[in-house]
Amino acid sequence: MRTERNLTRLDRLFARLDREPERPVHLDVPKMSRHRVVLLGSTLGFYLAIVVAVLTTSWLVRFDWQVMFFRPYQQWPEIHGFLDYWVVLGQRGPTAVMVAAWLGWRSWRQHTLRPLLMFGTALLLLNVTVGAAKIGMGRLGPHYATAIGSNEMWQGGDIFPSGHTANAVVTWGILAYLASTPRTRRYLSALSAVVSLSVGLTTVYLGTHWLSDVLLGWAAGLLILLALPWFEPLAALVEPWLLGVRDRVLGRVPSAAVPTPFPVAAPALVRQRTSSGVGDQPSAREPVAAARPRTPAYLSPGPHTARCERTPVTPTGPRRPPHPERVRGTSARPLAGG
Numbered sequence: 001m002r003t004e005r006n007l008t009r010l011d012r013l014f015a016r017l018d019r020e021p022e023r024p025v026h027l028d029v030p031k032m033s034r035h036r037v038v039l040l041g042s043t044l045g046f047y048l049a050i051v052v053a054v055l056t057t058s059w060l061v062r063f064d065w066q067v068m069f070f071r072p073y074q075q076w077p078e079i080h081g082f083l084d085y086w087v088v089l090g091q092r093g094p095t096a097v098m099v100a101a102w103l104g105w106r107s108w109r110q111h112t113l114r115p116l117l118m119f120g121t122a123l124l125l126l127n128v129t130v131g132a133a134k135i136g137m138g139r140l141g142p143h144y145a146t147a148i149g150s151n152e153m154w155q156g157g158d159i160f161p162s163g164h165t166a167n168a169v170v171t172w173g174i175l176a177y178l179a180s181t182p183r184t185r186r187y188l189s190a191l192s193a194v195v196s197l198s199v200g201l202t203t204v205y206l207g208t209h210w211l212s213d214v215l216l217g218w219a220a221g222l223l224i225l226l227a228l229p230w231f232e233p234l235a236a237l238v239e240p241w242l243l244g245v246r247d248r249v250l251g252r253v254p255s256a257a258v259p260t261p262f263p264v265a266a267p268a269l270v271r272q273r274t275s276s277g278v279g280d281q282p283s284a285r286e287p288v289a290a291a292r293p294r295t296p297a298y299l300s301p302g303p304h305t306a307r308c309e310r311t312p313v314t315p316t317g318p319r320r321p322p323h324p325e326r327v328r329g330t331s332a333r334p335l336a337g338g
Helices: 009-017 034-055 059-070 077-090 092-110 114-137 163-177 182-206 211-250
Strands: 271-273 280-282
Touching: 034 059, 034 211, 059 211, 077 092, 077 163, 077 182, 092 114, 092 163, 114 163, 114 211, 163 182, 163 211, 182 211
Parallel strands: none
Antiparallel strands: 271 280
């Protein structure tokens, strides 16, 4: 008698988690194309131009002071409360947790560690490059400026470039970079551009950054996103190593080394006797033992017999007794007049 086992949602979840990760073949991994190289060079030139403009106390520094004296937070105080919360989209801690949770789910669904590895690479590059620039140039913010009209460089500050802006570009832009289809990548690119632009302008509104800080933050974050394809081969090498470490820690057996549960017996030679009976001649190889069929998941544990091997319904035999006088293709009804 067949008994079906209803798998619960928790059983299906653990079965899915127990599957080995494998790199999907349908995903479009961005490559360092000529177009991307041109954008990278242009963004790097813009980055250096902003730094030179601030170091030489050019018109950009004077414009920074004009915006600071304008005091946008006093011009539009009704939106101050909302922008205090909106600027959180550029803080590294909360945004990293949200994006890491989403990319972790993506890694589980796609059975690959690539989303998390590329996100970790982007954050590492962000901390190294932006952090080194902040400490190296040491610019003070508008609230701590010492001399009107000066660039406030090498004063022990840490706002140049804007960390909120660069973090918004990288954190939300990595979602577009890891998109599965070109259409999704375009939509997420537009969304990340709007978020990063608004976060940067919000810091100017609140008076925590100069406008030039925001411009340099945009360029710094975009440089990291454009350079990520150079780190794809490294992520491809690190992923199997991490999976191997996980298998050793959990005591799992790699999928390639798992033995076959039901080994197949080797085919044997069947000798066929000739008509003269003088000798035996080996015939073609015929399998004498087949693989034991695997019990389906929905059957209850225990032996299961085939339908033909089961006990007949009636004690004396099958339901319909044989009719020896019945010939195949003819009727058992007596002929008329017989």
